[in-house]
Amino acid sequence: MKDPLNKTKVVLRHLPPSISEAALRDQIDGRFSGRYKWFSFRPGKNSQKNLRYSRAYIDFQSTEDVIEFAEFFDGHIFVNEKGAQLKALVEYAPSQRVPKVWSKKDGR
Amino acid sequence: PERSARVSKVRPPLHQYIRKLLFSDLDKSSVEHVLRQLRKLPWSECEAYILKCFLKVHKGKYSQVNLIAILTAGLSRYHHEFAVAVVDEILEEIRLGLELNDYNMQQRRIAHMRFLGELYNYEHIDSSVIFETLYLIIVFGHGTPEQDVLDPPEDCFRIRMIITLLQTCGQYFDRGSSKRKLDRFLIYFQRYVLSKGPLPLDIEFDIQDMFAELRPNMARYSSSEEVNAALVELEEHERTASSERQS
Numbered sequence: 001m002k003d004p005l006n007k008t009k010v011v012l013r014h015l016p017p018s019i020s021e022a023a024l025r026d027q028i029d030g031r032f033s034g035r036y037k038w039f040s041f042r043p044g045k046n047s048q049k050n051l052r053y054s055r056a057y058i059d060f061q062s063t064e065d066v067i068e069f070a071e072f073f074d075g076h077i078f079v080n081e082k083g084a085q086l087k088a089l090v091e092y093a094p095s096q097r098v099p100k101v102w103s104k105k106d107g108r
Numbered sequence: 109p110e111r112s113a114r115v116s117k118v119r120p121p122l123h124q125y126i127r128k129l130l131f132s133d134l135d136k137s138s139v140e141h142v143l144r145q146l147r148k149l150p151w152s153e154c155e156a157y158i159l160k161c162f163l164k165v166h167k168g169k170y171s172q173v174n175l176i177a178i179l180t181a182g183l184s185r186y187h188h189e190f191a192v193a194v195v196d197e198i199l200e201e202i203r204l205g206l207e208l209n210d211y212n213m214q215q216r217r218i219a220h221m222r223f224l225g226e227l228y229n230y231e232h233i234d235s236s237v238i239f240e241t242l243y244l245i246i247v248f249g250h251g252t253p254e255q256d257v258l259d260p261p262e263d264c265f266r267i268r269m270i271i272t273l274l275q276t277c278g279q280y281f282d283r284g285s286s287k288r289k290l291d292r293f294l295i296y297f298q299r300y301v302l303s304k305g306p307l308p309l310d311i312e313f314d315i316q317d318m319f320a321e322l323r324p325n326m327a328r329y330s331s332s333e334e335v336n337a338a339l340v341e342l343e344e345h346e347r348t349a350s351s352e353r354q355s
Contacts, residue, residue, distance in 0.1 A: 011196070040193065042200075057196055094199045094244075095237050099189035 008060045009093040012073060015054035016080040017044030024056060031072060035065045038098045053086070059098045122149070123157055130161050131168060139175050143182045155190055163197050166219035173219060177226035184232065195233055198224055202241060206248045209258050214265060221269050225276025235286045238277065242293050245269055246300040264304060264311045270297060271318050278322045294323060295342060299335045
């Protein structure tokens with residue numbers, strides 16, 4: 001098992017369903033610009049029947065960055081356009097895999 | 109009353125084609141063909157939709173969940189980002205299922221466990237992900253005020269989830285560190301099972317079958333006191349082992 005001290009990939013959960021990737025990136029980059037290697041935004045769904053929160057997966061450069069990020073964003077309140085408040089969660093991503101930087105062109 | 113006819117959903121042709129490949133063409137003999145066809149798709153346009161369809165494993169036949177795992181592993185060579193996303197999404201689905209504990213999602217949740225196990229069988233995830241998931245299932249929400257909603261005492265669904273996952277991939281935890289990890293987990297699992305009190309017979313039989321298959325010689329504890337004593341001993345043993353390593 002990967003030592004928790006070496007984990008660098010986190011998931012930011014319980015984000016407002018309607019938050020845009022750009023708006024989220026703005027908030028994160030204010031403090032953490034250049035400190036992560038990979039970022040993947042998973043938009044939520046704002047429907048009555050099937051509400052899904054948005055999420056983001058982030059792979060940081062170092063474990064210190066992870067800790068600082070969690071201190072800042074775990075429990076951070078996001079406010080949506082209607083004024084509803086949502087408390088975000090920061091956790092280690094259960095799978096620590098991130099995409100390899102090289103991407104082989106599929107010759108098909 | 110006047111009512112317009114139900115408008116059926118019209119999907120773009122590419123989406124229709126992806127659905128045809130995954131939900132009607134896919135079987136044991138066509139999996140190579142389907143993989144090739146998926147690779148030929150304009151990927152940037154289709155990736156999000158293919159991901160969505162892969163996560164609908166519960167819509168297909170239960171016996172074919174492994175085929176979606178084969179496709180995931182096959183695509184990871186060319187679309188590593190996609191294959192990483194499949195794993196992140198399935199783990200999120202499992203977590204969300206625990207958070208909602210919605211009766212209507214049970215069939216889907218069982219299919220997700222099977223899918224996770226098959227991803228291990230096709231070497232797309234490590235055993236650490238399987239074990240983290242197993243432990244998450246037996247502890248999630250415990251010790252919080254929501255425990256009675258998330259995992260009420262009479263609710264045995266989490267036991268079914270564990271059995272499904274271990275029936276899918278547990279046979280490969282038969283040597284080395286993963287064997288030890290399963291031995292250890294099964295003691296914690298027994299404590300969880302005993303905390304439920306008397307079980308419905310069908311669940312009890314499924315547990316017996318699982319032990320017979322994976323660990324026929326393992327001790328089954330009959331009371332919480334017994335299993336707790338075994339865990340105290342185990343944790344003591346682990347502490348001495350880790351302090352010896354450090355010194």
